[in-house]
Amino acid sequence: MSKGYPNFYDRMMKNIASYDLKSFFLFFGLDCIPYFSIANEVVDGGLNLSLLDLPVCTSKGIVNFEFQFDRDEADDRRFIRYGVQLYEKYGFPVMSVVIDFKAQEDEPFPIEISKGCVFTIYVKSLNERNPDIVLNNINDKLAINEKPLGKDLTGLKLLPFLDLDRKIELLDKATEVLFSLDKNLVGLREIKHLMRVIMFYSHQWNYEENLDRLGRWSIMVDDLSQDAVVHFGKVNRKKGREERSYEVARYMIDDGFSAEDVSKYSRLDLSIVNQLMLMK
Structure with missing residues (x-):
């Protein structure tokens, strides 16, 4: 693969998604209507700034897209943090969708934060699209x-x-x-x-x-x-x-x-x- 390929992948996905959000949502089987993308900056309690890939305001709240080339447990924890920060910032329900380059199939990926508290990341696979x-x-x-x-x-x-x-x-x-x-x-x-x-x-x-x-x-x-x-x-x-x-x-x-x-x-x-x- 070319040097810098993951960054190229991210840029291309953002470009294609932003050009036609409605069609991008339909291609990945998301059943909500996108309205517009929103600011991708969130700040935690310690005033640490994080940059999200593509948060979008929709008919069902906020959908935050993350485009991942190599996803691991640390990434999933980061996506949970982004979801909490978006909720705190806007007060709307948040759905985290990961477009995973290497995942073999679409799957909801539940993560237990604490007893009885589960946050679900919705993984969308490129490999599943023929x-x-x-x-x-x-x-x-x-x-x-x-x-x-x-x-x-x-x-x-x-x-x-x-x-x-x-x-x-x-x-x-x-x-x-x-x-x-x-x-x-x-x-x-x-x-x-x-x-x-x-x-x-x-x-x-x-x-x-x-x-x-x-x-x-x-x-x-x-x-x-x-x-x-x-x-x-x-x-x-x-x-x-x-x-x-x-x-x-x-x-x-x-x-x-x-x-x-x-x-x-x-x-x-x-x-x-x-x-x-x-x-x-």
């Missing part, structure tokens, strides 16, 4: 031009995490679905977010080939072409901005774009673009 079922649900809907559900698209964004042994294969499949999405069916905002998620996976796992595929594809999509250079220039820093601009220009020239459009989107001077066209 990536092939997620893909089939989406492809079946797309085949009949039916809009995928929000929880389907959330599953698509989480796809490489659902089976790490197949992460690159699943990343490829998620990319193929992205390329087949119709903005009139799922919306341009959803397509842009899915593109960024796939781009982040590709960057983390040094999958340069997929970054190039995403770059070429985004240039060809009218509503994505204007910010394609910005996105892929930032992600692929090691290639350098100038080299990326030349690559973008060559792809566009090969695909028949005008010199003015190539100059605009590659950010190369028009005279340079004209020279590249003469050299083609």
